Amino acid sequence: MDEILGDAAFRSRDLIGRHYEVPYAGATSFLRTRYSRDLKDIDVAVLGVPLDLATSNRPGTRFGPRGVRQASAQIAWGPQHPWTFDPRDRLAIVDYGDVLFDYGYIDRMLAETERMAREIIDSGTSLLAIGGDHFISLPLLRAHAKRHGKLSLVHFDAHSDTWADDLYNHGTMFYHAMNEGLIDPARSIQIGLRTYNPQTHGFTILDNAAVIGNGAAWVAEQVRRVVGDGKAYLTFDIDCLDPSFAPGTGTPVCGGLSTFQAFDILVRLDWVNFIGMDIVEVAPIYDVGEITSLAGAAIAMHYLSLRAKNLPHRSNVKIRREA
Template sequence: MYQPKDSSKSPRFCGVRTFMRLEQIKTTDHIDFAVLGVPFDTAASFRTGQRLGPQHIRNFSSLLRPYNPDMDINIFDYCSGVDYGDIDVIPGNIHRTYDNMVSELTPLLKKNVTPIIMGGDHSISLGNLRAFHKKYGPVALVHFDSHGDTWDNYYGEKYMHGTPFRRAVEEGLLDVNHSIQVGMRGPLYSPDDIEDARRLGFEVIPMREARKIGFEEVIKRIHERVGDHPVFVSYDIDFVDPAYAPGTGTPEVGGPTSFEALEYVRALDGLNLVGFDLVEVLPTYDSNEITATLASAIMYEMITLTALKKKKQLLQPAGEQVLQASKE
């Protein structure tokens, strides 16, 4: 069983920085989740520096503790997890980076380990989805973002941080009939910037609509859309209003508060969650580590969902456990 150091016995400023003070080890044995970094940012279109996001999040995550009072669970009563380290990226070469990602994630997925992945810019999601497709086939996507990231190209380039989900649809990696995007807002080039995602098959709830219909209705739509399909969650930190997450590359005002940002993740409990990524944290613009504070908390809630899923599986009768395993 792998779990964090006890910060009541070992001060948080001691030791090498890992996420939540987990042991840093590359293993697929006896673990339920693995935290990984993908420090790649050469597909960003405006500000860069997201390559430093994983270490920035890790640095602040030492404040996290094993018991989650909001979800009433001690994570490590049900889960074992490690900080798996960073996937080696190739700066300036997104295609070789994708190959490395698939190679590194595949052994974890074969062992039914849930990857919790830190970017990096949002282009990394395509590499993640290629790996998940090898295990699950087309997966459902729950995508929290202020941008749809379904553009066809930037500057004639097909592989940028604004294009990963169009490429994922084209490659057959996503079950779009069970996928949903939430939070889109801000100025656009044309109505097609939203409508293209719908034409690709996504359900889209822009932020203004989310405010109008209310949080509970948004969550209801997410659960109805996804059903019991294996689902990958992609969370761009610019989903959150820049007052609460200033450290990002393309901020858009009018987003959720930090409390709401966490509630959106917590409300995914009950879905068939198989993996997560959190992207676009940019330390240079993160005054007082506001963004790192929130990003580490969002990842903590993602890990909590893994623990809740494990708890429910352990409490299931043996026959239902076999059925659940067959779905995965």
């Protein structure tokens, strides 16, 4: 599209394709996609989950969805290296807005996040969620498992988040997800961990030394071995990255992956049958120069490129609708 259309976040009528906007101005949605709750003909809906009430350390991820949306304007101009296409030319993507809940009623957050996720998933649209602390993965997995059955988890993180505890927080939700039968540890893999948890619960763990020592191709091979061609959910905690690359997060752990090392793994996972994704734990208040929010946006865009890789280019197909 050659036409310049400001504020495409609410003015665009194109479901496929993109408008050019200067990165520093205009309304910010995720990748300048249009805000809409109409899911007809939509491939992917982006949902913000602004929660930081389940954190064990620094709060601030309630600003994550806003931070990632704003940073995404910097990469909304076209394909993301090394991809040679823009996922928005192949997928119809909308920004669905944020889950709404009162911070005084955290129990309602669980129900409301699951309800909105199911609203999207049950329409046949896939979900890309922006957190929020990592606890949001629990209601999101509940929604996905209801439609897709027990899932493989492909989990990038510094932490296992499988602590065996009755508590519900951002360090225990995958233990509960496992016990609820939402994910199968035997078909799940955790990448980049560098905090010791003696209980693996049967998850395959590639700790950070193994990931960096053996390289991206080896990691991708391990994912293929463990996950196979079953349905998988991708959850990416930004603290998988080293704090020098992602300072804007609540529980940073030194000695992590570089942004490139994470990208290099992600782009090799194009054969995985991902049915949904979340990018979590971005806390813009601790960020420097937006690098953490930008990394979060870029990781989400890599995921969209993975989904779009084998789809035809559809930018010449204009689907118009009334505003």
